[in-house]
Amino acid sequence: VLGLTPEEMGKGNWSVGVIADERASAEQRDAITAIASGSAGGPMAALSPLVGKFLGVESAPIRFDRTGLKWSVTAARFVDMAAEGVVGINPGATEPIHLDNTGHPAANRFALARALKSHVDALGLSWSDTSGKNNGQYAPFSWRSA
Template sequence: MTTTLQQLPVGQVPWEIRGELILNCNCTVFCPCVVSLGKHAPTEGYCQAWAGVRIDEGHYGDTPLSGLNVGLLLEIPGLMARGNWTAAAFIDDRAGPEAHEALVHIFSGAARGTTGLFGMLVSDFLGAESAPVTFETEGKTRRLTVGRKIQGEVVPVRGADPDQDIVVRNTEYWMGPDITVATATRGRVRAFGRVWDFDGRSAEICAIDWRGPGR
């Protein structure tokens, strides 16, 4: 009997996601985790963040993921590398049952690969909810909306040359090597008992090319 990719155990299914990620956290200036690789504490001593992922091209085994979006909520009590994270995911309600399950595997870390670190660092996964998740781009502005739970908008920080973004390049950061320095013009979270307002705080924009189960 032939085994399809979808019949492989979780953690052995090949997957890939290419697109863009935006993130807004409570740091007052650009997140120090990017260049310290989690060895420097967030500016407030702890991290609270929301993030959005736009999947331009992607698959999990035989299941296509292209065109879907994901929202994330993250809490880190101190140094990123020390773990004990709390996390939750909001899966695009346009995803069918197989795609929904695939995205839960990927963003819980169970699928291993790039996001496998979630499985090691997250001690409290609050769950994955199906929700209307939109990721919009207008000029240099990116917007994430997850129903009434997350309303986010980020823009690149203005540089000396307004036509050139400020980009931290060639990092070993897990999200991707090149991180655009940004700020949130809107960063509201009302979910899982959290009420956050991070307008004007640190934000990041990053092209992603994630895969698994190997790196």
């Protein structure tokens, strides 16, 4: 799921789209689109009132990589992002700092991260940042329709 929130997220008017893995069948692509858009119920349904525009779906090979606290995702020419988990002041820490009880639809617990790079050019959304000043979060999740 890709999205742009022009103001505070709670104010709505989000633009949201989906990148589906090119290995997905037409039926799987339709299902992930319905889940990610909220039309099938599930976690995104609660957020659908905040979405002003659904931008559609693109297919691309998607690759996720993880090495230690570093994570990355690429989707052909559409997405190239990377982040690194943020550890506390303990010099021997091997786990990132976490936020718990977030109430977020993806997960209730998130690891805090620093964005290393964020490049998107898909579905009318376009941005590029390598400043390292943006935040990130990551968490395992499992979405399905209601």
